Amino acid sequence: DGGITQSPKYLFRKEGQNVTLSCEQNLNHDAMYWYRQDPGQGLRLIYYSQIVNDFQKGDIAEGYSVSREKKESFPLTVTSAQKNPTAFYLCASSIGGTSMETQYFGPGTRLLVL
Amino acid sequence: AQTVTQSQPEMSVQEAETVTLSCTYDTSENNYYLFWYKQPPSRQMILVIRQEAYKQQNATENRFSVNFQKAAKSFSLKISDSQLGDTAMYFCAFMTPYASGSRLTFGEGTQLTVNP
Numbered sequence: 388d389g390g391i392t393q394s395p396k397y398l399f400r401k402e403g404q405n406v407t408l409s410c411e412q413n414l415n416h417d418a419m420y421w422y423r424q425d426p427g428q429g430l431r432l433i434y435y436s437q438i439v440n441d442f443q444k445g446d447i448a449e450g451y452s453v454s455r456e457k458k459e460s461f462p463l464t465v466t467s468a469q470k471n472p473t474a475f476y477l478c479a480s481s482i483g484g485t486s487m488e489t490q491y492f493g494p495g496t497r498l499l500v501l
Numbered sequence: 502a503q504t505v506t507q508s509q510p511e512m513s514v515q516e517a518e519t520v521t522l523s524c525t526y527d528t529s530e531n532n533y534y535l536f537w538y539k540q541p542p543s544r545q546m547i548l549v550i551r552q553e554a555y556k557q558q559n560a561t562e563n564r565f566s567v568n569f570q571k572a573a574k575s576f577s578l579k580i581s582d583s584q585l586g587d588t589a590m591y592f593c594a595f596m597t598p599y600a601s602g603s604r605l606t607f608g609e610g611t612q613l614t615v616n617p
Contacts, residue, residue, distance in 0.1 A: 429594075430607045492546035
């Protein structure tokens with residue numbers, strides 16, 4: 388089945404620790420996105436990538452980093468510089484290019500700080 | 502900058518009745534898309550419906566339809582014959598193209614509860 392997978396479902400981070408959230412898609416989509424969702428709020432864009440080996444900062448990129456070495460994968464690292472990382476993280480993908488296409492979402496990762 | 506406003510944080514409806522969720526947006530762009538996504542308790546974001554701004558006809562998907570008023574920058578979602586499975590958070594979202602690719606801007610959501 389084609390789709391987007393995110394792992395782990397829950398992730399715990401200790402103070403000063405970097406953690407990496409996984410996002411994989413087998414939809415053959417060029418574009419991938421990372422969003423953060425806080426309680427009672429909508430989604431905010433962290434980073435996005437339209438093509439392999441290229442990515443752009445979104446609205447709240449500080450404290451996060453990404454890589455796009457493969458078309459299928461777009462991992463997000465939450466660094467120790469992110470002072471309030473507790474949130475729900477959603478990965479999405481779309482066909483890509485500069486045209487507007489529907490974004491499809493993965494099931495999300497819940498990050499909690501110990 | 503584009504903004505999306507959902508003025509109803511919570512709504513409830515009886516099963517089988519009709520409910521309308523409101524959304525307004527602010528943009529100077531002429532070419533854009535609008536979306537409604539639902540997020541049930543599982544937290545999976547699911548596309549409900551999509552509207553292209555250049556289309557005058559309102560989009561429909563089974564029990565879901567929109568009222569798109571471009572001049573008023575309004576994009577409401579009507580759910581007919583509400584079902585218990587419609588209970589979810591509903592997000593309105595706006596998409597516009599950029600040179601570096603299209604981006605979605607979300608409203609803060611409306612929590613809809615369908616009561617038996």
